[in-house]
Every structure is written in C-alpha cells, then in structure tokens.
Amino acid sequence: MARILDRLFSRQENSAYQAKERMKLVLVHDRTNLSGKALEDLKDELIEVISRHVEIDASAVRIEISQQGREQRLIADIPLRATTRRRIG
Amino acid sequence: MPAKVITVTSGKGGVGKTTATANIAAALANMGDKVVCIDADIGLRNLDVVLGLENRIVYDLVDVVEGRCRLRQAMIRDKRLPELYLIPAAQTRDKSAVSPSDMVRLCDELRPEFDWIFIDSPAGIERGFRNAIAPADISVVITNPEVAAVRDADRIIGLIEAEEKGPPRLIINRIKPEMVKKGDMLSAEDVLELLAVELLGLIPEDGEVIISANRGVPVALDGKSRAAQAFRNIAHRLKGEKVPFLELEEQGGFFGQIGRFLRKGGG
Ligand SMILES: Nc1ncnc2c1ncn2[C@@H]1O[C@H](COP(=O)(O)OP(=O)(O)OP(=O)(O)O)[C@@H](O)[C@H]1O
Ligand SMILES: [Mg+2]
Numbered sequence: 001m002a003r004i005l006d007r008l009f010s011r012q013e014n015s016a017y018q019a020k021e022r023m024k025l026v027l028v029h030d031r032t033n034l035s036g037k038a039l040e041d042l043k044d045e046l047i048e049v050i051s052r053h054v055e056i057d058a059s060a061v062r063i064e065i066s067q068q069g070r071e072q073r074l075i076a077d078i079p080l081r082a083t084t085r086r087r088i089g
Numbered sequence: 090m091p092a093k094v095i096t097v098t099s100g101k102g103g104v105g106k107t108t109a110t111a112n113i114a115a116a117l118a119n120m121g122d123k124v125v126c127i128d129a130d131i132g133l134r135n136l137d138v139v140l141g142l143e144n145r146i147v148y149d150l151v152d153v154v155e156g157r158c159r160l161r162q163a164m165i166r167d168k169r170l171p172e173l174y175l176i177p178a179a180q181t182r183d184k185s186a187v188s189p190s191d192m193v194r195l196c197d198e199l200r201p202e203f204d205w206i207f208i209d210s211p212a213g214i215e216r217g218f219r220n221a222i223a224p225a226d227i228s229v230v231i232t233n234p235e236v237a238a239v240r241d242a243d244r245i246i247g248l249i250e251a252e253e254k255g256p257p258r259l260i261i262n263r264i265k266p267e268m269v270k271k272g273d274m275l276s277a278e279d280v281l282e283l284l285a286v287e288l289l290g291l292i293p294e295d296g297e298v299i300i301s302a303n304r305g306v307p308v309a310l311d312g313k314s315r316a317a318q319a320f321r322n323i324a325h326r327l328k329g330e331k332v333p334f335l336e337l338e339e340q341g342g343f344f345g346q347i348g349r350f351l352r353k354g355g356g
Contacts, residue, residue, distance in 0.1 A: 014273060019235075019279075020279045023239055030243060030247075070246070
C-alpha cells in the first residue's frame with residue numbers, strides 16, 4: 001500500500017506529468033485565444049447580465065472550457081437561488 | 090492512379106521533417122512505388138545531403154518556377170533507387186521566390202507520372218509553410234515529445250485545419266523509451282491525447298539516423314535499427330496497410346492502450 005501511494009505521489013512530481021498538465025492549459029488558451037484573465041472577466045460580466053434577470057448564487061458560478069477531440073466548448077454552470085420570499089408569504 | 094501529395098511539416102524546427110521525408114520516400118521507392126521529393130525549404134536546403142544527392146544538382150525548384158529549365162531537368166534520379174527522384178530547393182534565394190499557386194501547378198504536372206509526391210516543408214508558419222501545404226492531399230505533422238515541439242505542432246494542426254488541408258496525421262519522433270519509463274518524457278499516448286489527431290508513426294531516438302545522414306544513405310533502406318523499421322511501417326500505413334505500432338516502451342500493454350485511445354477518440 002505504501003508503495004502504491006509512493007508511486008502515485010511520485011507521478012505528480014515527475015516531469016512528464018507536469019509537462020502534460022501544463023500543456024493542457026497552454027493548448028486550450030492557444031486554441032481559443034482566451035487567457036485565464038479573459039475567462040475571469042467573462043465570468044464577471046456573465047454574472048452581471050444574468051443577475052439582472054434572475055437571482056443567482058454568484059459565488060458558486062463555474063465557467064470552464066471543456067474539450068472533445070480538437071473542439072472546445074464553453075461550459076457555464078450557474079446555480080439559481082430559490083425564491084424564498086414566496087414561501088414565507 | 091495519380092500521385093498523392095504528402096506534405097511533411099512541423100511548426101518547430103529541427104524535429105525531423107527532412108529525415109522523415111527522406112526515409113519514408115526511400116522506403117516507398119524501395120517497395121517499387123514511383124516517388125518524387127520536393128525540397129520546399131528554399132535557402133536552407135538539406136534534403137539533397139540527407140539523400141546523398143548533393144553532388145548532382147544542376148537546376149532547382151526556383152529554376153523550374155521561373156522557367157529557366159524544364160521540370161525534367163531539375164529532377165535528380167537516385168541511382169540506388171531508380172524510382173526515387175528529388176527536386177532540390179534553391180540555396181541562394183528566399184521563400185518568396187515561389188508562391189503557393191506555383192506549387193499547386195508543379196504538383197499537377199507531376200501527379201500523372203508518380204505514385205507519391207513528398208514535400209519537405211520549412212519550419213515556421215509563414216510563406217514557406219503555405220507553399221508546402223498548398224498542394225497537399227495528406228498533411229503529416231512531425232513532433233518530438235517535448236513541450237515546445239508539441240505546442241508548435243498544435244499551432245500547425247490548427248492552421249492546416251483552417252486551410253482545409255486536414256485532418257493531419259501525426260508522427261512522434263525521437264522518443265526515448267527509457268526516459269518515458271522513468272516519467273521524464275511525455276509518452277506517445279500523452280502527446281496523442283494533447284494533440285487529438287490520428288497517429289501515423291512512432292520513431293525512437295536512434296544513433297543510426299545520424300550515421301545514415303552522415304553517409305547520405307537513408308536508414309530505412311537497409312537498416313535493422315528500430316528507427317528504420319518505424320519508417321518502413323509508416324510507408325506501409327500510407328499504402329493503406331494495417332501495421333501495429335512499434336512497442337517503444339518495455340512495459341506491456343502500450344499498443345493496446347494506443348489502439349484503445351484511437352478508437353475512443355475516433356481519430
Ligand atoms: N529519430 C532520430 N534519432 C536521432 N536523431 C534524429 C532522429 N530524427 C532526426 N534526428 C536528427 O535531428 C536533426 C534534425 O533533423 P531534421 O533535419 O530532419 O529536422 P527538420 O525538422 O527537417 O529541421 P529543419 O526545421 O531545420 O528543416 C538531424 O541532425 C537528424 O539527424
Ligand atoms: Mg528540414
């Protein structure tokens with residue numbers, strides 16, 4: 001068991017693993033021309049626009065680029081707040 | 090059947106385009122196919138020395154395009170392999186001496202007489218690359234299992250798709266199995282997962298490649314080395330034969346993994 005943990009741990013440390021993880025991010029940014037900062041800005045604006053129409057849980061909004069083959073997709077997960085007012089009344 | 094035009098390209102320089110062009114072309118010619126190689130790296134010609142034909146150059150690609158000689162006169166025939174020809178690049182001009190439409194016209198003229206036309210592209214994403222890719226039926230991207238080469242390969246794959254010359258097929262060159270095993274080199278599987286294109290071949294790092302370039306005799310011709318075998322396998326795959334990928338990692342199950350990856354990825 002210790003050996004398995006050892007190997008799992010060293011896998012995170014080895015340079016090939018690091019190269020792959022770094023390249024995943026670099027390639028997504030290269031392909032979409034979207035930097036990490038641009039994605040954050042987009043998320044803030046998205047929250048602002050959607051909040052005008054419906055109440056959302058802004059702190060739980062997730063936005064990410066998912067990949068399938070060489071295609072990228074922008075995925076936004078935006079939890080809505082339950083409308084508690086009605087229940088109280 | 091008219092020739093298929095295969096453009097060998099990479100993005101990053103020095104990853105093995107010229108080596109792969111010379112060896113795959115020689116392997117196909119050795120199987121009896123009629124092959125012509127065009128060196129599109131104007132100003133930095135190299136394919137002639139790797140093929141051992143440097144002493145026989147009279148005319149070059151730019152002479153043909155500018156009408157100073159007939160196409161036939163610029164085609165050097167390899168004496169060892171009568172079915173292999175080279176059209177060398179000009180050494181004293183630059184890439185702007187040839188246009189993409191010149192390359193299309195040239196290949197159209199060659200097509201009826203050959204089975205394969207190989208174009209050795211220069212590194213980079215500019216004019217020379219555009220010239221090389223313009224007539225391509227099949228584009229082949231070469232990379233090494235290193236971050237910079239993989240990143241540039243991804244750029245080139247995007248450009249090839251944008252020019253509607255895709256989907257490209259990938260060759261991973263200079264793999265060092267012992268480093269992969271130690272976790273210090275991206276594995277073929279890692280590179281394939283990152284680039285998400287169809288695999289054409291895996292070539293190990295092999296001193297025989299350098300020795301054969303020194304001699305001007307493509308290693309794929311007589312070599313028993315693993316690189317020689319890898320180049321011949323690529324030639325067979327281009328001819329539509331199913332050839333399993335070389336087992337470059339000592340640990341078992343590597344093939345299987347690649348096979349599964351390809352089926353899953355649908356590439
Ligand atoms: N599998 C291999 N094993 C060992 N050496 C190799 C291998 N493949 C290529 N090389 C060596 O790497 C060097 C660069 O190869 P090559 O000239 O084919 O690259 P290139 O992509 O054509 O370069 P350029 O971008 O300058 O045109 C050469 O010295 C070649 O002998
Ligand atoms: Mg070259």
